[in-house]
Amino acid sequence: MAVRRGEIALTRSDAPYTFVLKKGKQKDAVLRFTDLGETDVPMALESERLGIKLVTDVQAPPAK
8 A cells, every 4th residue: 555645734724624535537526614713633535435535634723
């Protein structure tokens, strides 16, 4: 299994968010939310139909 890493930057002004997984010509919308503060992180983006599961994580904010 290939492991690929990437980064996504989300801002409040970009809401609402929809995450779509794509494999070949097939697509599956797997997660939708409007407020980043109300979303559990880490979150799993999973499509049984496409056989894909991604687990997301967020860096802890810097200490003040």
